[in-house]
Amino acid sequence: MKKGRPSRAPKKLKDGYYMSITLKNTVxxxxxxxxxxxxxNHAKEKxxxxxxxxxxxxxxxxxxxxIHKGKQTT
Known part of the structure; x- marks a missing residue:
């Protein structure tokens, strides 16, 4: 188990394509x-x-x- 203070550095996103999926009966x-x-495209079909x-x-x-074209991921 990791102990100590959590990092204050913002999390960075990996290089790639991102999508948002809302499943049924969820918000x-x-x-x-x-x-x-x-x-x-395979995930889109799935x-x-x-x-x-x-x-x-x-x-x-x-x-x-x-949606966020030109912005930093932070």
Whole structure:
């Protein structure tokens, strides 16, 4: 078990494609990351019956496209 003070540094997102999926009978969405566009399309097909939203692509801690385009991930 890790003890001590938690880090104050903000968490960084990995490079890849991010999507938000809201499952049935839930309010909070789940954020999922995929490394390639092919994997993203596969996940889109898998969750086609759920509320699927493309968030964007992250590269070097910056949003390349999507909702947060041009912003830092922090």
């Amino acid at each position: 909070k969405p789940i954020r999922i990351m995929r490394e390639t566009i092919k994997e993203l 969750f086609k019956n759920h509320n699927f939203q493309y968030i964007g692509r992250v590269e070097n801690h910056f949003w390349i496209d999507g």
